[in-house]
Amino acid sequence: MTKPFLRLCGLVTILALAACTQAGDSAKPPAKGTAADDVGVTTESAAIAGATAPRSSGKTVGTSSIGVAGAQSAAQLDTTTGAEKAQAAAPTTAGRKLGVTIASLGDPSQSGFWIKTPLVKSEGNGRIVNPATGKSANVRLIPLGGPASAGSQVSLPALQMLGVSLTDLPTIEVYEG
Known part of the structure; x- marks a missing residue:
């Protein structure tokens, strides 16, 4: 024992x-x-x-992706073709003004020239204008829920065509037609 x-x-x-x-x-x-x-x-x-930081069971998020090889630049996210850019820049007679809206960057992975805005009730063609610079872009108007005073989401290439920084919240004019 x-x-x-x-x-x-x-x-x-x-x-x-x-x-x-x-x-x-x-x-x-x-x-x-x-x-x-x-x-x-x-x-x-x-x-x-005396120890390492706690680990989570999910994806670990770093403090910054600046300079990280996996980060993508705006140019890399812009998948529009030269023909699409030319079509968006083509001069048109602006249709009826729908109003003004505060614009922010929409989903950068969604390609094309578009604006999601509560100023429209159905999809159609239109034009957005940056009154600060006079630059404009032909875009696809896509309805976005909310009151007409709510902001709008604009595609990455459309914001670039307007000469707007991707982090700004510019006031833009929206036209149908």
């Missing part, structure tokens, strides 16, 4: 020593590419805390 007990005590001692060795490793700075790097925690602050 004493021998099995002594063996069990020896096993527990070995496990305890192994656990102490692993706990001592956590004081080392985390390796590059660990969760601490992914969430913007510096190696020094993680070492001071």
Whole structure:
């Protein structure tokens, strides 16, 4: 009876020593590419805390994608052809003015020249004008739920044609026809 007990005590001692060795490793700075790097925690602050940042079961989001190889520029997201750009830039006689709206960048992965706006009730062709620059673009008018005073979403190439920064919220005029 004493021998099995002594063996069990020896096993527990070995496990305890192994656990102490692993706990001592956590004081080392985390390796590059660990969760601490992914969430913007510096190696020094993680070492001071004595552990790496907590890991989540889902996708880890970094603090910034600027300069990351996977990030895409506006030019890379603009998939419109030269013919589409020429058609959007072609001069037309503006139809009836539907109103003015605050524009923001819509889904950059959706190609073409379009505006989603509450100023229209059905799809059709139209034109948007940036009164600050006088630049305009022929676009597809797409209804967007909400009151007429709500803002609109504009495609990436249409905003570029208007000469608007992708982070601005310009007031633009919307015409049908």
